[in-house]
Amino acid sequence: MARTFATVRDLLYWEYAKLIAGSAMGDRAAYGFVTVTYNKLRAGKLTPSAIVTENKRLIVEGEACAYCGATAKLEWEHVIPLAAGGPDTIDNLVRACRACNAAKGARDPYQWLLDQPGKEVPRLVLGKMLKLLFEAYEKRDLLDSSEFMKQNDIRRRTLAMVFARMSGASE
Template sequence: MTQAKHLEPEVLRQTVVVFSQNYLPICRINIKRAIALLIAGRAEPLSYMGDRGWQVIAPRLVLFVPEHIRLTIGKTERLWRVPPVNRKEVLRRDNHTCQYCGSVKHLTLDHVLPRSKGGSHTWENVVTACERCNQSKGDRTPHEAGMTLRTKPKAPVHPTVAFAEQFWREQKGSHS
C-alpha cells in the first residue's frame, strides 16, 4: 500500500515581508507565520504597498494576506555585535570564495597588508584566499603582487540592515 503524498496548496509556499513598527523591512517569513501574526493582532497589512497578496480560505474564515505586513507589537531590538574575526566568519562574509581569483577550493585566510608590514587582524584587513593566490601574494600587498581584490573587505553588518538594503534594491529594480 502506497502512502498518499500530502500536497500543500501553492499559496502556503508563499512568503511575506515583515516590517518593524517604524517601517524598516526586517525579514521574510512564510505565509503560515504571517497568518498567525495577523490573526493574533501582532501584525497589520501594509496597504500602501499595493493590493498584491493571497486569499486564504479556511473552514471558518476567508483571509487576505498581503505581500507586506507591519508588526504592531513593541519589541526591543536584540543586541547584535560584530562577530569576531575568525576563519568561520571571514569565510561566511566572503561567501567561501577566494577574493583574488574566485576559486572555492583550498581556502585560507590572507592579511591584505601583511602583519610583518604592520597589518592588523581586523575585518578590513583579512580576506579569504585560495592557497595558490595566498602563496603567490606572499609577504606583499596585493598592489606589490600585481593582484586585485574582488571586493573591499569590511565588517559584516547587522542582518536586519543587510535584509533592508537587499529589499530596497529589489524594489528599485522591479519598478525600473
C-alpha cells in the first residue's frame, strides 16, 4: 500500500495499528480495523505501550526462532543490528536460529523482509522494533518533525537510520 505519512509518529502508529489488527483480526491487512485503530492512536485514545508487552511474550514463547519458529541452534539476535547503531539491551534481542540470523545479517527486519513476497515481520519482532524506534525518535524529539521525515526520506526501510544518528560521534 503506497501510503505516505507526514511524520514518523504517524508512520509508527500505522505500523502499530497493523500489528494490532494482526493480533485482533488475524490479518494485518484488515484496513477498516487498521484505520480505526490508527485514528485512536492519533487521538491518544490508545497508547502503544498499553498494548505491546513483548518482553513477556518472549519469555512465554521461549525457545523458538522469532522469525521461523525453528527450535534448533538458537542464538541471540539483535533486531536492530549493532552495526546499525542498535542498542545491546534485552529490548533489542530475540532468539533466532542460525540460518535466519545469518540470512538477516546486518539488516533490520524491514530491510530484510519487505522485499520478499509473502513475508512479513513476525509479531514479536515487529512489536520490539516499533517500541525501540518510537523511543529513539521520541528521545531525539523527532516524532512530529515533518521536515526531518521529508529531508531523510523516512520510510519503513529507512526508519532505523535514527540509531546511526544517535550512536555516531558526528552527524
